Amino acid sequence: MTGQHVNSEQDITILGKVSTAFGIKGWVKVYSYTQPMTNILEYPVWLLNVNGQWKEYKLRDSRPQGKGLAAALEGINDRDQALALSQVEIGVPTSDLPELDENEHYWFQLEGLKVKHTDGQLLGQVKELFDSGGGNQVMVVTQCEGSVDKQQRLIPFVDAIVLDVDLDGGEVQVDWDPDF
Incomplete structure (x- = not known):
């Protein structure tokens, strides 16, 4: 084997x-x-x-x-x-992976998704996620076609900021100031 x-x-x-x-x-x-x-x-x-x-x-x-x-x-x-x-x-x-609850996601499912601000601005797309320690995950968001600027952003993956993950629609909605 x-x-x-x-x-x-x-x-x-x-x-x-x-x-x-x-x-x-x-x-x-x-x-x-x-x-x-x-x-x-x-x-x-x-x-x-x-x-x-x-x-x-x-x-x-x-x-x-x-x-x-x-x-x-x-x-x-x-x-x-x-x-x-x-x-x-x-x-x-x-x-072999267990079925997740409706509001749970595997990291690999988020990679490549577009990240949009609640006002519709495209911040970029998810390049990867990493564990910043203490149980906090962070999304690395990089520029993509149509994104508001060329900046890389590190956005905490927490409920207060990540409002919606739409795997079918291919996007993550965040409440995150583009200037931050």
């Missing part, structure tokens, strides 16, 4: 990445994009993007490690094998 190639047609959601090797027994340090970060451990099989190919790896063991996680994967038994996975993306089939 370990290292088996995966059908590349499959829709895959990135949940984190391997940062580097941990110790000498093949463990890896994991940077998780999930909230809370331990949610990534709920998936017994991870897809790792090794040299552009998605391969399956079974999660053997895991534990918290500093501000991140450490994980042991089946078939990865020494430091060299673990180091070979440095900076590799960790994904799961999108179909």
